[in-house]
Amino acid sequence: MPQPVRAEHVSPGRQSWVRCENDPGPERDGIKQMPDFLLEIGTEEIPARMIASAQQELQRRVADLLSRERLPAATEISHVDTPRRLAILAPGIPDAQPDVSEQITGPAVSxxxxxxxxxxxxxxxxxxAGxxxxxxxxxxxxxxxxLSAKVTKRGRSAAExxxxxxxxxxxxxxxPKNMYWRKPNERFVRPVRWLVAMLDDxxxxxxxxxxxxxxxxxxxxxxxPGAVVISRSSEYSENLRNAKVLCRAEREQQIRKALDAATRTIPGARWREDPSxxxxxVNLTEWPSAILGSFDREFLELPEEVLVTVMRDHQKYFAIEDVKGKLLPNFLAVLNTDGDPQGLIRHGNERxxxxRFNDARFFWQTDQKHxxxxxxxxxxxxxxxxxxxxYYEKTLRVQRLCSWxxxxxKQKGIAVRxxxxxxxxxxxxxxxxxxxxKEFTELQGIVGGLYARVQNLDRGMPDATRQLIAQTIYDHYKPVSAEDSVPRSVEGAVLSIADKAETIxxxxxxxLQPTGSKDPFALRRQANGIVKAMAEHKLPILISDLIKLARETYAGxxxxxxxxQGTNYANALGAFFRERIEFYLRDQLGYAYDVVNAVLMADADDVVDAVARAAAVSEVRSSADFASISVAFKRIKNILHQARETGKEVSSAVDSSLFQEEAERKLGAEIPEIAQAVAQFRQARExxxxxxxxxRIRPAVDAFFDKVMVMVEDERLRANRLALLQTLLKEFSTIADFSEIVTQGK
Amino acid sequence: MAPETFLRVLDPKPYKVAYVQPSRRPADGRYGENPNRLYKHMQLQVILKPPPENIQELYLESLGALGIDLRQHDIKFEEDNWESPTLGAWGIGWQVMLDGLEITQFTYFQQCGGVDLFPISAELTYGLERIAAFLQDVDSIYEIVWARDPKTGDMVKYGDVRLADERQMSVYNFEMADVEKAWKHFELCEGECKALLDGYSIVREKPQVSQRDLGHPIYDKKRFPLLGAYELCLKCSHLFNILDARGAISVTERVGVIARVRALAVGIAKAWVDQQKDEPQADKEESEPAAEQNAADMAPATP
Known part of the structure; x- marks a missing residue:
């Protein structure tokens, strides 16, 4: 559901425009001063999938236009959209732009x-100047x-x-797809057949x-079917309702009610929610209602997945289930009319x-022959x-990748068969x-799984094994979207990862890697799937290994x-996967972008590890210690950068005999001690x-910067201090690069 | 696509026509065993150039004329854009759903034979078997009453007329069509079509050419048989569909073969536009009924 766009166009600069003395009264040209503006574009049926975004865009465009032209609406702009119309109602816009006075400067008095x-x-x-x-x-x-003069520019009328x-x-x-019908250069989604544009009446x-x-x-x-005359823009919705057209929210409510009512006729039944x-x-109707239909019980022998796909994707029917979630031999169809008193529509839909089910059953039975x-x-x-x-060659490659x-x-202790x-x-x-x-392409994988479940795969194979194989096949396209779940078993996850990695x-x-918004093979989505499956099944597979092994399956x-030739395969894919992990951590797990950056700067090769580090860093990120460490690390990076830029030497190792200040000595002593503990915990993934x-290093770091000057004249001292900072940065950035953390107010 | 559609939509002359054409899609065959699928079905094809503003209303009235009272039914226009890659033709439109049944494909043509159309044509294709089954309320297409003996009242059903065709042609298309020969036929038709197109380009340059130039009797441009060329192109399109049904075309080859047929269609469309340009304005053939008996639609099944 599109959210009503807030009227953001109340011009902030409004006061700066000076209203003139000759300001018209409340009436001008017979329109009240703040009329309601209505625009309706009447078209032939707009594709359902395009309506919502076009409506939002139109609303935004009108709002921007009104704001740009200093004609802001008094209250929130509203809209009506149906398959045959996109409409905008902007209540209380000025009937004309305010007049503006301007002081202009002329020639010198001299x-x-x-x-x-x-x-x-x-x-x-x-x-x-007039x-x-x-x-x-x-x-x-x-x-x-x-010389100077006051010029008054009269505002133009809103209508004009x-x-x-x-x-x-x-x-x-x-x-997404438009057409022409009248002139080649005049394009719209479907032919426009009428327009309404009114200021009040x-x-x-x-x-x-x-x-x-x-x-x-x-x-x-x-x-x-008759003509509908809108007497006043403010009465638009009411006029439409009388003409049997409801706005989106009303249609959705009416559909839900109708689905509920029809379902209630079967005790204990409920219809399956399906937001899309x-x-x-909602986008196919102007005045919806719903009917309950039924089909022969014998079709329930077909797998539920097939029945639901036929109903949803091909007929746009809702499925109905019993209390236990089992499919019932019924369906709900949403109509674009007010009812079906004689049951003709139900009869037609059932037929x-x-x-369709006969077709599916025919395919099912034909397929079993082989x-x-x-x-x-x-x-x-x-x-x-x-x-x-x-696909035969692909199969061989995927098998090989799966073995690896x-x-x-398995070597890392994961139970897998x-x-x-x-x-x-x-x-x-x-x-x-x-x-x-071939008939229901959206069921690929699922159909394989269903067939494997009922077919004899190998002589003497235990039933449990066959079921697991079937499930692995069934799940192997998962996750098909960001919202979709990952394969249920480890076996499914491995096959899913191998299948996708081989393609990528x-x-x-x-x-043929994706560029910009172009990703014709949906490689990004597939890589997202890999990351998600690895993360959720906690699979200890390094991305770099996966990339290398997947490439090796093509050897020879x-x-x-x-x-x-000449493409940097490993680097390009490394960067590509890093972006996908970033997406997963940020958009799917909700970690702040700076935490994600910090974590991935340290390492982006192990997905499971990156997730764990992001969780840990996220927890401490706002503490005073880390805010301070983050500031210090940024400073260290700057100092080291500056040193590099100006060609200052950094010693290869820290020489404690060169320490002069107490703060320096203390930091030098604490770094190796704490770093060792950090390394141990990191090793143990704690x-x-x-x-x-x-x-714990914070006080020493703070004291160091408080008391010690790094960029001193003495070269040996300076090189040693730079080395100390470099060591600190290196040893303490293995979990995250804290300099990436954004600190408040700094 | 019958020539009455393919060629007639290319030129700027207003044109309105309605005719029944069989549409053949070999891969859709089901050996007559499926009550709703046919390798060959009948379409009432309507072309309106340019489309009138009230075309949707006219269309809905036509359903009324068929005996469908819309107040008792549920009608929806659902997005469905038609395309024939082999003929370089596509359009924007809907499938019209009546109580959940697709009864009509409604298309605003945008391109045909690779030519941007102006003015555009609207094409309505009514699925006659489906509409008949709907009106007669029968579950199987083969149960449609095709005719009644006026004296005895005996019924002839669609199955009596068509079942053998579906059964045998499914066997032929899926199992027995000789792949090697079909390829040869394809090449022969393609070759002849190309030769005609070459011939036309000679005629176009020199309206009066000698037999020596062309290897044919003298033609003037207007008499040049582009319709013959188009028929050969349709044969190629149909042979492609048969080869496809036989599983003889790999996905890789597919693109290439489609491009070959498309090249013919595009050549014919261009030549036709050129040939029509010099037609005198007074030439009024547009209301001529066009119930060609063999205007088989050989547009390939679109994926």
Missing amino acids: VSFKDRQPTNAAHAFAKK VEVAQLERVTTPKGEY ILAELLPKEIASIYW QVIPLEFGGIRASNGTRGHRVLF LLDTV VLRA PLRDRVSWLKNVTFQKDLGS LTETI PGVVHKAACLAKTDLTTELV AGMFALG SVAEKKFA YSRALTEIS
């Missing part, structure tokens, strides 16, 4: 008068005395400005797409769904990517050859010959305790 008579220069200036010569004033500037400027704003709305002479604005809108296509489906049907294990070789004929070969990964994590991963990797892509996936490695090696392949140790 050249304006000759013998006390005005010269041509004075006359010309008076003419330009005043008599006698009305000219004088100003004294550092450069001398000049809106008629002139709105068409450009309407034309500028961004659409007055029509603004606005024109767009060959349509002239009027006060006539249209109601619901079927329920209110709800959003879609369509029956046909079990997944027979389909592995079929993958030779399915192209993965034109330069990377077939399972071995690695390599045989399960291996078998699942072998079958994971075979569902691409099934009719069901191949694409980067080909030089035909694909390898196509790989781009980051909170490590940080507590680090905080």
Whole structure:
């Protein structure tokens, strides 16, 4: 749901504009002084997915325009959007821009008068300012005395400005896909069929797409086919409601109510919440209602995933479940009309769904004729990517990568079943050859998992093993989005990571990495998935190893010959993954950006470790000790930077015999002592305790900067002090680079 | 796309036409076993150039004329943009949903044969089997009553007319079409089409050319058979679909073959626009009924 945009356009500079004496009274041109402005763009049906963002953009554009033109609305701007209209209501805008007076400076007095008579220069200036010569004033500037005049610019009427400027704003709305219908250079999402632009009861002479604005809108296509005249802009919503058109919030409420009411007819049943489906049907209706339909119980033998996909993605129906969450043989359809008294609509929808389910069942049964294990070789004929070969080749590579990964994590004490991963990797892509996936591509992976569950995978395989393999296949595309969960098992996580890493490695090696907003192979999303799966399953896999091993799976392949030469594969991928980890820590786990920077500056190779460090640093970040350490570290970095810039030497090791000050001696003694403790805790991944140790260095550091001058003349002293600082920085930045932490007020 | 659509939308002359055409999509065949899927179905194709402002209202009225009372049903226009990559044609529009059933594809053409259209045409394709099944309230397309004997009242059902076609052509398209020969046919049609297009470009430069120049009898530009070239292009498009149904085209090859057919379509569209330019204004053929018996839509199934 778009939030109502706050009216941010109340011009802050309003007071600086001087209202003139000849200010019009409350009435001008028959409009009250602060009329309500209404704009409605009436179109043929806008695609549901585009309505919300276009509405927000239009509202922002109108608000900006009003603010820019000094016509701010008195209260919040509101909107109405339906499939056939985008409308904006700006209550109480000035009927005209305020007049403005301005003092303009003219020629010097010395050249304006000759013998006390005005010269041509004075006359010309008076003419330009639109005043008599006698009305000219004088100003004294550092450069001398000049003529000056007060010029009044009369504000233009709101109607005039809106008629002139709105068409450009309407034309500028961004659409993911637009069209032309009248003139090739005139584009919009669908043909515009009517326009309403009014200030109270007055029509603004606005024109767009060959349509002239009027006060006539249209109601619901079927329920209110007649003309609808808007008497006053403030009555717009009411007029629409009478014409069987509801605004978004009302439609959503009405749909929820209707779904509830229809569901209540089945005891104990409830409809499955589905925010994106709800959003879609809200955007497909002007006057919604809902019906309850049913289908034959025998279809429940088909997997729920298939039934729900058919209902949701193909028919936009809501599924209904019983108390235990089991699917019921019913569905809810949202209509764009006020009801179905004779049950004709229900009957029609049931027939369509029956046909769809029949189709799905036909595919399911056809697919069983060839079990997944027979389909592995079929993958030779399915192209993965034109330069990377077939899915068969991909399968072999993913299997190899899986073996490495399972071995690695097993050695580090993670319980994993390599045989399960291996078998699942072998079958994971075979569902691409099934009719069901060809029909419902969004079910890839899931269908493979479902088939593996019911098919004989290997002679004598225990049922539990088969179920785990099936689940591993089922989950291996997960997480498909930032919101999606990771695979349920470690085996699933490993396969998911290997599958994605192999793709990313191949694409980067080909030089097809994402650039800017272009990411046609969704590599960023896949890398996000890898990071999330590693983090949540706490898999001790180093990104650098993963990158290297994924690349090695291509060794000796035909694909390898196509790989781009001279690209810095490892560096590019390292940076790419670092960004993905950053995204995960910041956007998914909610850590502050400076904490994330600090943590990743120290190390960005181990995801699990980075998450733990971010948690620990986040906790201490606002403490006084760390605020102080952060300031000190920034200072140290600056000093070292400066030293480098000016070519000052830094000793390779600290020589304690060169210490002169007590503070220096103390810091020199504490660094190795505390650093050792820090290193031990870091080794044991006890980051909170490590940080507590680090905080102990603060008094010594503070005292050092208090008492010791670093950049002294004596070269040996200076080099030794720089070395001391460098050691401090190095030894205490292994958990996070504290200089990255943003401190309050410093 | 029948020539009545493909070629007629290219030029600027206003044009309105409605005709029934069979649409063939080999990969959609289901051996006659699926009650809702056909390799060949009938479309009522309507072209309106330029589209009238009240086109949606006219369309809804046409449903009324078919006997569908919209006040008792649920109608929605849901985004669906049509595209035929082999013919370089695409448009913006909707699938029209009646009680959850897609009954019409409604498209504002934007490009055809790679040519930006002006004025544009609106294309309405009514799915006749679906509408008939809806009106007759039958679950299977094959149960649609096709005709009744006026004397006895005996029914002829759609299945009686079409089932054998679906069954046999599914077997042919999926199992028996000779892949090697289909490729040869493809190349032959492509070659002849290209030769015609080359011929046209000669005629275009020199309106009166000798037999020696062309290897054919003398033609003037207006009589040059671009329609013949288009028919060959459609054959290529159909052969591509058959090869696709046979699984004989890998994903990699696919792009290349589509580009080959598209090149023909684009060449024909350009030539046609050129040929029409010199047509005298008085030439009024536009209201001519166009119920071609073999205007098979060979547009490929879009993915």
